[in-house]
Amino acid sequence: MSPRPPSSPPPLLLLPLLLLGGTKLAVSQSRDSSEPMCYDWGESSEGGVSILEGEAGWLSCPLFSHPSVYNYTSTQNAGLNLVWYRLPEGHDVEQPIQCSLRVTRDRERLWLQPAFANDSGHYICMLSNQTSCIKISMRLKVLRPDEVSRSESCHPPVAVAPTQRIIPFQTGGQLDCPDLQEARKMAGGDATVTWSHRCNRSSFYSQRQQKGPSLQIHVMQGPYKGLYFCTVSYERAGQKLQFTRSINLSAVFPDFLPKLPSILHPGKDQITTVKRNSDARLVCTALFPYLNSSWDIWWTVDGKRLDKLSDKHRFSRTTSTLKNDHEDLTVQSVLLVQYFQSQDLRREFNCSVRNARGFETRRAQLEEEVSLPSLELGCGLGATLLLMLLLFFLYHVFWLELLLLYRSWFGTDERHTDHKEYDVYISYARNSEEEHFVLFTLRSVLENELGFSVCIFDRDSLPGGTITDETLSFVARSRRLLVVVSPGYASRGSQALLELQAGIDGMALGGHLRVILVQYKPVQRHGWVRELRRARVALVLVRWQGDKSRELSSRFWKRLRVELPVRRVSSGREVEEGGGGKEMRLHSQNSTNSQTGLISNTVKDPQTVLKSVA
Secondary structure, three states: OOOOOOOOOOOOHHHHHHHHOOOHHHHHHOOOOOOOEEEEEEOOOOOEEEEOOOOOOOOOOOOOOOOOOHHHHHHOOOEEEEEEEEEOOOOOOOEEOOOOOOOOEEEEEEEEOOOOOOEEEEEEEEOOOOOOOEEEEEEEEEEOOHOHHHHHHOOOOOOOOOOEEEEEEEEEEEEEOOOOOHHHHHOOEEEEEEEEOOOOOOOOOOOOEEEEEEEEEEEOOOHOOOOEOOOEEEEEEOHHHHHHHHEEEEEEOOOOOOOOOOEEEEOOOOOOEEEEOOEEOOOOOOOOEEOOOOOOOEEEEEOHHHHHHHHHHHHHEEEEEEEEOOEEEEEEEEEOOOOOOOOHHHHHHHEEEEEOOEEEEEEEEEEEEOOOOHHHHHHHHHHHHHHHHHHHHHHHHHHHHHHHHHHHOOOOOOOOOOOOOOEEEEEEOOHHHHHHHHHHHHHHHHHHHHHOOOEEEHHHOOOOOOHHHHHHEEEEEEEEEEEEEOOOOOOOOOHHHHHHHHHHHHHHOOOOOOEEEEEEOOOOOHHHHHHHHHHHHHHHEHHHOOOHHOOOHHHHHHHHHHHOOOOOOOOEOOOOOOOHHHHHHHHHHHHHHHOOOOOOOOOOOOOHHHHOOO
């Protein structure tokens, strides 16, 4: 019904008052006025009317929307007149509508044939007699074609909302153009209809045919869904007029398929986890096959609807459509239980569905969630992660120190297993610079500070011996071969080449000898001898960095100690067991002799070395 002011009498009572024309109510309200008393119902609640510019259209007086209240024939027989007024856009005064060839009246309708843009505004229809009247207004908007939204440019513009129509699959149906009868009345029965669907005008196949003004669909299929447009054309007073309507056709599954509603969630054996002292969310999902009837989904608690519960303020429900598959609806209903308690676990929560074909209900099985100490767990995980990051940082920075500490505690002293005489055999180029580094820096620290037994051929070999045999013997009796790599090292035919070849052969034969490279000065790759280039991938390289490496706590000495045999340190000196002291004193004496510069290489002939290697 249209809205009425609170003081207005009901329409069933107002009609007799208007027909009497002189009732006490009307007389009392208009006693001091010569004009009839008029009841204004304001603007119609049915909404406005839209007409496309250039097309024919009409306005129906909202007073006759309910024939049981007002009937046009009865009101005319009772002497009531229907008068139309117009309030143009931007005006405050109502103007009577003058009928013309373009603007005509047909019973309770006001026709515009065609409608123009300046026809927009408020239109008032009023039923009146000499003493009383009642009126209601409605809004008309004349739209330009470019103001109408269209899914495809080929579709004709339509100002009226589409009519909904449903045809089941594999069945037939007929589409009739809306308001066709109205056009026939104005044209005296002669009107033509043109149909279009998806940009195709009147070009339908055998399954769809236009019969007269109607469109016949013999067998409904999926591609036939969508918007259909019908254009009604007629002629009036020599003027060609038309209007366009649309029908939104949907396809549904036929009625012979099962149409019972079903609950998809929760399953029969599905358990929903809830948490105590928090809001619980119970979800029910159901499928409603299409029926031209109503359906319902609801929750019950202990057999009662939510509005019947004593604590109904704790329960609320929301329903939404998840899917529309050819009008088969998948609907979800969510029951929200505020501040869920332990006693709620003993209550019965049921989800029920119903349509015209059947009914189904299912109980939601609840289980209390075991709460974990989130704060304690989070703090524990955070502390563990922080500790891991700290340990990773410490290892990345102090890995040499940690490795040396581990070796000092758990490392095995090789002197008790291999019965070799020397810890380190040093191989170097025989020139003043490398020899000075070996004798006064490398040897001094290894023997005097770290306690290793060091063998240097020029110092420890006896005069008159064979170079090849003694070199191989010294290398075989050593646990490590320390090769001091520099630009002048191991030129062809040198003593150093023999020592390097002996060390590499010792590694290849699976012995206990390990070769360590000490880079005294940078050497380009192409400057390395063939033996070094082949074995470089498998050898350890420790770089001497000048003054940065002189301190015993520098990275050079730590890295070198990692590769040398294990020696446990006490008060900055190596503590040897058994005969280690005697051996160390002998090496100290030999080192003193080497510092006097009395070492000579009288029997070391390079040609003899090459022949021995060959």
